[in-house]
Amino acid sequence: MxxxxxxxxxxxxxxxxxxxxxxxxxxxxxxxxxxxxxxxxxxxxxxxxxxxxxxxxxxxxxxxxxxLASRRSQSFAELRSFAQWAHAMGREATGHVVAQEYLPATAQDSARLQLREGTPVLHVLRVRGLDGEPVLLERTVYADWIAPAVESIDADAPSVTQLLYESTGLVFAYGEHVIDAVAAGAQDAELLGIRRTSPLLRVRRVTTTREGRPVEWSDDRYRSDAVSFSVHNSIDNNALARKTAE
Amino acid sequence: MxxxxxxxxxxxxxxxxxxxxxxxxxxxxxxxxxxxxxxxxxxxxxxxxxxxxxxxxxxxxxxxxxxLASRRSQSFAELRSFAQWAHAMGREATGHVVAQEYLPATAQDSARLQLREGTPVLHVLRVRGLDGEPVLLERTVYADWIAPAVESIDADAPSVTQLLYESTGLVFAYGEHVIDAVAAGAQDAELLGIRRTSPLLRVRRVTTTREGRPVEWSDDRYRSDAVSFSVHNSIDNNALARKTAE
DNA sequence: GAGGCCAACTTGTTCAGACAAGTTCCGAGT
DNA sequence: ACTCGGAACTTGTCTGAACAAGTTGGCCTC
Known part of the structure; x- marks a missing residue:
């Protein structure tokens, strides 16, 4: 209780x-x-x-x-899981793995995932859709210790989060999201079915377990005509921060 | 103390x-x-x-x-005020009012600012820069009760928030931010010095006082090569939410 | 050496009371 | 009618205590 x-x-x-x-x-x-x-x-x-x-x-x-307001915020689970989010809205989530391969961790990977440089990490390129319409391109890098469980997941599974929880008990607990806008590249345009140079909403995020151990980091690109993000802030609670490009 | x-x-x-x-x-x-x-x-x-x-x-x-992390989060004041934010980074904020006029509140305006439809509200188009370089286009609508104080502000004042606080004691306390990406229009491109159709990060926000009274709403467009936003979330604290386009 | 169990530790929840500090509103006085 | 002051109210801060619930690490056994 x-x-x-x-x-x-x-x-x-x-x-x-x-x-x-x-x-x-x-x-x-x-x-x-x-x-x-x-x-x-x-x-x-x-x-x-x-x-x-x-x-x-x-x-x-x-x-x-x-x-001040009503009907706020979904749960963290809904934010983390594309499938759960879609389900909460009464829409059907689809997913498809386009490419998947192991690569040695770069300096950037090792810093973000707290691994030694060169450790093999799993890169996955996934297209996600709502009711069949592609809206999101996910380029995710998984830490070596979770990669085998990710690899065993069906290429068309709608919910990776769900399956990872069932197979390993993994729960995502914290996330850092950096949001900006980019123009769609050739691959982006092709996979999302939009014109090149269309504006995309890019969310780069790192997700960690309850223990503070990084699990994955991802570059997500949303069709900006389909999805937006909302943040609520106050003097006491400011999760949102503005950043300059490095 | x-x-x-x-x-x-x-x-x-x-x-x-x-x-x-x-x-x-x-x-x-x-x-x-x-x-x-x-x-x-x-x-x-x-x-x-x-x-x-x-x-x-x-x-x-x-x-x-x-x-979990270090060097987090500016104060809410820094998020709200472009000038304070710039100052905290050791950069100089500039601002310039391009256009300013009173218009009767539309249905949308009256809903967001909790005013009667037709009440005259103040529209302001402002370009903001860092060290002289334009990075942000602000299209703001102020509620009638604060508009006179806004109107009396110098067109090139770097910090509107600061001056409003000094002249009226107004403190911004809550804010709702909706973030997406848009392609730069002709006016956007001209004022920000970028090419048309470049991706811009758009933040639409409503700001209210401590009493929960809406003060302004704004459509801010950032040069995505210069500025990004960062949100930190957890199971216990999720200010961020994903939304579909209506 | 592997596994399992327990004791010590640590955070989560809740209570009851006290005072500080800010807001609201009414009534007295001008 | 208007302002001013104060009483009543309300939220903020802090204490000290107790028990619940989850984690960790070491010891003991097999």
């Missing part, structure tokens, strides 16, 4: 969803919520802290908390 | 920065830190919770906390 503060956070999220608390309205005071749920004020604070981090509600000392 | 837990969070951040705790190494236990700083365990937990949210450290029940 989940922790009490998570249950309360969920109940509040649902209450906001069903507009019991409308956008702009004020949430009950901590002490009221504590009494209502029969818990201490600290537990309520943990619950509302979660909603604050998600950007659902705003908080200022002295004033009642305000509902 | 800042809260004790913030001081401790800062000290830990600096310690990680100067590699006293290296990436992959383990942080001292909560009880040790509590004893070291002479505070209770709860206060230490508040401090490390902040670093966890920033993605600096990873946390699993039962195991010592692990340092």
């Amino acid at each position: 989940p922790a009490r503060h998570e249950e309360i956070a969920d109940e509040l999220r649902r209450a906001i969803d069903r507009e019991e608390y409308t956008v702009g309205s004020r949430l009950p005071a901590e002490t009221e919520l504590a009494a209502h749920y029969g818990v201490s004020r600290g537990t309520v604070r943990q619950a509302v802290a979660a909603l604050t981090a998600e950007g659902l509600i705003g908080s200022r000392q002295g004033a009642r908390r305000v509902v | 800042p809260a004790r837990h913030e001081e401790i969070a800062d000290e830990l951040r600096r310690a990680i920065d100067r590699e006293e705790y290296t990436v992959g190494s383990r942080l001292p236990a909560e009880t040790e830190l509590a004893a070291h700083y002479g505070v209770s365990r709860g206060t230490v937990r508040q401090a490390v919770a902040a670093l966890t949210a920033e993605g600096l450290i990873g946390s699993r029940q039962g195991a010592r906390r692990v340092v």
